[in-house]
Amino acid sequence: MKTARKTVVISEFIDASAVESLKSHFDVHADPALVDQPERLRELLRDADALIVRNRTQVTASLLDGAPKLVAVGRLGVGLDNIDLDACRARDVQVFPATGANARAVAEYVIATSLMLLRGAYLSSAAVANGQWPRTALSNGREVAGSTLAVIGFGGIGQLVAQLARGLGMRVVAFDPQLPADAACWHETGAQRMSFDDALRAADAVTLHVPLIDSTRNLLGAAQLSLLKTHAVVINTSRGGVVDESALADALKQGRIGGAALDVFADEPLKAASPLADAPHLILTPHIAGLTMQANERVSTLVAARVTQALLEGERDPAIAQGAST
Numbered sequence: 001m002k003t004a005r006k007t008v009v010i011s012e013f014i015d016a017s018a019v020e021s022l023k024s025h026f027d028v029h030a031d032p033a034l035v036d037q038p039e040r041l042r043e044l045l046r047d048a049d050a051l052i053v054r055n056r057t058q059v060t061a062s063l064l065d066g067a068p069k070l071v072a073v074g075r076l077g078v079g080l081d082n083i084d085l086d087a088c089r090a091r092d093v094q095v096f097p098a099t100g101a102n103a104r105a106v107a108e109y110v111i112a113t114s115l116m117l118l119r120g121a122y123l124s125s126a127a128v129a130n131g132q133w134p135r136t137a138l139s140n141g142r143e144v145a146g147s148t149l150a151v152i153g154f155g156g157i158g159q160l161v162a163q164l165a166r167g168l169g170m171r172v173v174a175f176d177p178q179l180p181a182d183a184a185c186w187h188e189t190g191a192q193r194m195s196f197d198d199a200l201r202a203a204d205a206v207t208l209h210v211p212l213i214d215s216t217r218n219l220l221g222a223a224q225l226s227l228l229k230t231h232a233v234v235i236n237t238s239r240g241g242v243v244d245e246s247a248l249a250d251a252l253k254q255g256r257i258g259g260a261a262l263d264v265f266a267d268e269p270l271k272a273a274s275p276l277a278d279a280p281h282l283i284l285t286p287h288i289a290g291l292t293m294q295a296n297e298r299v300s301t302l303v304a305a306r307v308t309q310a311l312l313e314g315e316r317d318p319a320i321a322q323g324a325s326t
């Protein structure tokens with residue numbers, strides 16, 4: 001007797017080609033509105049074998065309890081703070097992030113915003129269009145060549161940022177307590193290993209690439225911001241809770257740092273009453289640093305392939321699906 005097709009639920013946006021690939025093997029319910037329809041999502045998960053999410057869908061123990069057949073969760077990205085990994089392990093649910101697939105997109109975002117913020121010449125279009133001519137005020141920007149970039153968190157994305165920055169003539173310093181002094185990446189990227197505080201003191205630009213865990217929450221707060229040079233700029237593409245947003249807003253308003261770019265926030269979407277709302281020299285983007293046409297295709301293709309492999313292997317040998325992999 002023919003085995004019933006397995007079911008995959010996708011609760012956030014995914015590249016269409018990946019959906020078509022999944023449909024060749026499984027019944028697929030793909031609707032980016034599901035993330036905002038929790039009851040409908042729970043209903044679909046009652047008979048689902050796999051769930052694919054981005055960063056907004058909260059994969060909690062409660063959600064998993066309502067999905068007894070679930071064996072795989074695909075994450076269209078690399079951050080896993082919206083997925084209860086312990087609950088997944090306890091239920092033998094494998095978790096598949098898109099490790100490395102959007103690294104280039106994030107790295108290019110960091111370099112682009114570093115150039116914009118250090119030069120300081122790209123946020124005055126409205127003034128120029130209105131007849132103002134702030135040439136003198138905008139004539140003291142900084143070149144990135146010869147500037148120092150501090151990379152906080154030196155994993156795959158941080159290392160790629162370092163390589164791109166070095167190509168522009170930047171000096172790169174980095175902090176990562178997980179990497180020993182003899183790790184090959186220090187030599188391969190030309191980055192200088194430093195303590196956290198020393199890296200901040202040396203920086204003309206700071207970029208953050210760390211997960212949000214207890215030890216990194218508000219990692220960059222008022223005390224750390226006070227170590228920066230007054231012209232230094234901060235870029236956060238990791239997780240919102242890593243930066244103390246109130247402290248950053250105060251530093252910008254008081255002119256104690258040169259500028260900042262935030263792609264992630266403690267609460268998303270960012271609330272209208274956020275202290276960041278009227279901070280100067282600040283670029284805000286809606287969690288899209290890792291999203292480009294090419295990156296979305298790579299991420300979607302990788303996650304779809306890994307989920308497909310997990311489900312098809314489980315059909316051949318149910319024991320394979322046991323041993324959660326995170």
